[in-house]
Amino acid sequence: MDTQQISAPSRAPSPVRGDATPSSGVVHINSRHTSHFTVVGNHLAQHRELSLLAIGLATHIQSLPAGTKVGIKPLTERFPDSEARIAAALRELEAHGYLKRTRERLPDGRVITRTCSYNQPGSTNTRPVPAPKRRPKPAHPAPAPGPQPAEPPCIPTPTAPKPPPPPLPQPRNPLPQHQHAALTLLTDLHHHTPQLTLTESDVHHLAPAVATWFERGATPTTLRHALTTNLPHPLKCPAKLLRHRLTHLLPPPRVPVHQPTPLQNCDRCDRAFRSPAPGNCRDCGEAGGPPLME
Incomplete structure (x- = not known):
């Protein structure tokens, strides 16, 4: 008599509806995620109007923790796509409501771009996800019973006020030709260096300092070289930079030459x-x- 193979099933299991292997197309081999995963809606993953780059970029942004920079330059450093393609994908996401970018001015005067990512555009139940909190420091051991010495009050260390900037140089003997040459040089400066584009108010404010340079023997070529070389990048405030250079690089006054009586x-x-x-x-x-x- 043959030996019974008890490991073999007595009969094939009944097929479960929906679990049958398809005859063609994709086959999903899924494993359950228990950590480090992001839920993405099919309205994004199967969007018919977004490009694949935009869908992938939206998925990447939704997977990032709050506070991560998602500008064009950080994304270009992270992915091999060009700045133009990433910028176009961001505009796609803005047009379809998955992204919103606004400019905000901080109390200290700086202007930043605030980016909001929406995992389900049009939903009324939306709220910003808070940034992850830091772990609290371990509590100190309980003090021993009995009277404890009083802690000294926390007095903030006073900070010295920032000194005002030095005044702009002023010519000792204002001459019309020096003033005219100063206005011409400042107005024409952006033709030589586009970063140094000034407003009309900036030109008239800086003109006396430029006239002082001319009074002390500087030529337009020398002065233009002092104002346009080794510029910082990016240059945020051209007028402030020119004020600093006109003040701190000012040449000494001319020494009068004694002329003997003829x-x-x-x-x-x-x-x-x-x-x-x-x-x-x-x-x-x-x-x-x-x-x-x-």
């Missing part, structure tokens, strides 16, 4: 003597000639 020939004796104007020498003047101008 020589003159005496009108009476033809002897040479020093005088600012022609006339007679001292001896001839004392002899009855016209007074000398020495």
Whole structure:
């Protein structure tokens, strides 16, 4: 008599509806996620109007923790796609409600871009996901019973106020030609360096400092070189940078050169003597000639 194989099933299991292997197309081999996963709706994964890059980018953004930078440059550094393609994909997501970018001004004056990612556009039950909280520090051991010394009050350390910027240089002897040359140089500066585009108010505010440079012997070429070389990138405030350079790179004033009194020939004796104007020498003047101008 044959030996019974008890490991073999007595009969084939009944097929479960929906679990049958399809004859063609994709076959899903799924494993249950217990951590590090993101829920993405089919309205995004199977969107008929979004490009594959936009769908993938939206999925990536939804998987990031709150507070992560999702600008064009960070995304370009993360993925091999170009800035133009990523920018176009972000515009797609904005057009279909999966992304919203707004410009906000912070209390300190800086302007930032606030990006909101929507996992289900059009839903009325939306709220921002808070940033993950840091783990609290371990509690200190309970103090021993009995009176405890009082802790000293926490007094903030005073900070010295920021000193005001030095005043702009002013010419000692304002000349119309220096003022005109200063206005021309500042107005024309953006033709040489596009980053240094100034407003009309900036030009008139900085013109006296430029005229001071001209008063001290600087040429337009020298001054333009001092203002346009080694610019920071990106340049946020051209007028502030020019104010700093015009003040801190100002050349010293010209040292007056002593000019000796010119020589003159005496009108009476033809002897040479020093005088600012022609006339007679001292001896001839004392002899009855016209007074000398020495």
